[in-house]
Amino acid sequence: MSKYRVIFEDPEQPEQSAMVLVPSDNWLEEAKAGLLPPISVYWALQDDEQQAIAEGRHATFKHDPDKHAAQWKAPRIGPLTEEEAIEYLVMKDIPRHIWSQEYNRPMFKIVKTEEVPSDRQFRNAWRIAA
Amino acid sequence: MSTIKASTIQTSAGGAVTLTDLYPAKAWINWQNKTTNVLVASANVSSVADVQVGVFTTNFSTAFSAATYLCAGCSNTNNGTQVPAIGFGTSNGGNTYTTTSIGNAAEDVDAGYTDYINNTILYLA
Numbered sequence: 001m002s003k004y005r006v007i008f009e010d011p012e013q014p015e016q017s018a019m020v021l022v023p024s025d026n027w028l029e030e031a032k033a034g035l036l037p038p039i040s041v042y043w044a045l046q047d048d049e050q051q052a053i054a055e056g057r058h059a060t061f062k063h064d065p066d067k068h069a070a071q072w073k074a075p076r077i078g079p080l081t082e083e084e085a086i087e088y089l090v091m092k093d094i095p096r097h098i099w100s101q102e103y104n105r106p107m108f109k110i111v112k113t114e115e116v117p118s119d120r121q122f123r124n125a126w127r128i129a130a
Numbered sequence: 131m132s133t134i135k136a137s138t139i140q141t142s143a144g145g146a147v148t149l150t151d152l153y154p155a156k157a158w159i160n161w162q163n164k165t166t167n168v169l170v171a172s173a174n175v176s177s178v179a180d181v182q183v184g185v186f187t188t189n190f191s192t193a194f195s196a197a198t199y200l201c202a203g204c205s206n207t208n209n210g211t212q213v214p215a216i217g218f219g220t221s222n223g224g225n226t227y228t229t230t231s232i233g234n235a236a237e238d239v240d241a242g243y244t245d246y247i248n249n250t251i252l253y254l255a
Contacts, residue, residue, distance in 0.1 A: 005167075019187075020180040022167045027176040027191050042230065045193050049228055062196040063229060071192050073144045093177045093189040093231070118166055120245060124182045 002028055004086045005116050007128055008094050008108035018126040020116055023089055031085035037074040042092050044070070086110055105130070146192075156199065157190055157253040164247040174253075184243030185235045187226055194229040194255055203251030205236040205244075 006021035030036060044067050052061035080088060090099055090108065098107050109128055117126075141147050157174035161167075167180045179187040226233040234251060238244040 001168075017182050019182075020167055021177050022169050022180065023177050024169055024172050024175045024191070026172060030191070042193070046228075046230060049197070049230070053228075058197060058228075063193070065195075068193065068195050069143065069145050072140070072146070089177055093179070116166065120163075120165065120183070123245075 001025060001113070002086070003082065003113055004110055005113050006086065006090055006094065006108060006110050007116070008098055009128055010095065010098060011103055011107055012097065017124050018128050021089070021093060023086065027089075028082065028085055031080045031088065032082065034076050034079035036077055036080070036088065037071055038077055039088060039091050041067075041070045041074050043096075046096075153254065155252040156194065156255050157188070159188055159249070159251050161186060161188075161249045161251070162247055163245045163249070170248070181233070182243070183245055184237060185233065186249070187231055187233045188251070188253070189231045190229075190253075194253075196255075197227055197229050199253055199255040201232060201234065201251050201253050203234075203249060205246035206248040206250070 002023045002025065004023070007018050008021065009018050010016055045063055048063060048067065049058070049061060052058045087110075090110070094108060106128060139147055155173070157172070159172045159175055159178060160170040161172075161178050162170055163180050163184075163186060167178075169175070169178050172178075174191045175188055176191045177189045179189070181187055232253070234249070235243055236246050236249050
């Protein structure tokens with residue numbers, strides 16, 4: 001199990017509680033084995049899909065076959081440490097506006113697993129501590 | 131009868147193979163959010179985000195080619211009672227449905243969104 005979790009909030013949804021990203025053990029093993037494609041492969045897919053959503057054609061949207069195949073055909077980036085893999089995961093799985101822009105307080109934090117509360121009391125009111 | 135032994139099976143172009151008349155799950159999760167968050171087991175999933183009580187987002191390792199896949203699953207309470215109440219496209223943060231991620235919600239008909247000891251979900255295309 002990963003030593004880390006990522007806590008994040010969405011500034012576009014201020015009423016939303018803080019979210020907790022839990023990495024997959026299988027995915028972490030792939031990252032450590034050097035099996036991941038460049039992060040740009042995922043960004044290209046996300047960009048195309050977001051454009052389709054914005055243009056109202058998501059219901060019939062299909063990825064460009066070459067861009068989709070790049071997920072397994074693009075050259076691998078090589079082995080990552082667990083810390084590097086978590087940074088990669090932030091850029092892959094957390095919406096880009098959360099980590100790519102500066103806000104007046106942190107919108108995400110990488111924390112040790114044991115730092116996440118061990119009970120779920122007031123779960124819907126969790127916030128990132130200052 | 132022949133035996134095929136291989137570590138990886140791909141198409142001649144290096145992509146995912148098509149299995150004629152077979153429709154395996156493209157991804158699945160066994161997710162616990164009753165106490166602490168634990169991704170107990172999964173396939174083709176890079177992470178799961180705990181959004182709020184009963185609501186979580188699954189992020190796929192390899193994106194689907196189109197957002198036309200289905201999800202099916204059930205949740206399991208502490209006493210083993212099966213509650214077939216996994217949904218998606220819900221409000222309150224579980225409203226994602228893209229090729230790279232999907233919002234899921236586990237709902238009790240009486241108590242609303244609920245954290246369960248196990249949420250097991252298949253994603254099929």
